[in-house]
Amino acid sequence: MTATDPALTALASGWGALSLLHGRIETHIERALQSGHDLSVREYSLLDVLSRQHDGVGGHLQMKQVADAVVLSQSATTRLVSRLEDRGLLSRYLCPTDRRGIYTDVTPTGLALLEEARPTNDTALREALDEAAAHPELAFLVSAVKSGDAPSDRV
Secondary structure, three states: OOOOOHHHHHHHHHHHHHHHHHHHHHHHHHHHHHHHHOOOOOHHHHHHHHHHHOOOOOOOHHHHHHHHHHOOOHHHHHHHHHHHHHHHEEEEEEEOOOOOEEEEEHHHHHHHHHHHHHHHHHHHHHHHHHHHHHHHHHHHHHHHHOOOOOOOOOO
């Protein structure tokens, strides 16, 4: 394939549209969460991921799993956890079966803030998608996101 290959051009165009849609959504949600709850998108995502943990087998996430879930490096995730711990929204404790492991849980204050912020996040997401749907280059992606279906090449 060459740099002017139509398949590569279409791929680059699709990637550009996806990146644009993601940026618009994240910016819109960030503004809403910051103004309404003093939370960033990453902070909200971290609280949300950690709130879904449970005490059963495999219920607590390792820091690498948390980092993957919030799409950050492990070191950035650790810094984010520390900031939220300083605000009283998270707590850390040693794993009872492996003293090398450290678990992170959402505190009652963090859960209350998450529940308060969830409608803001959901509304901002819907608004951002509705705004993006008005742009022809993003309409297909918005439709796929709203329907929960994504194009697939699987056989």
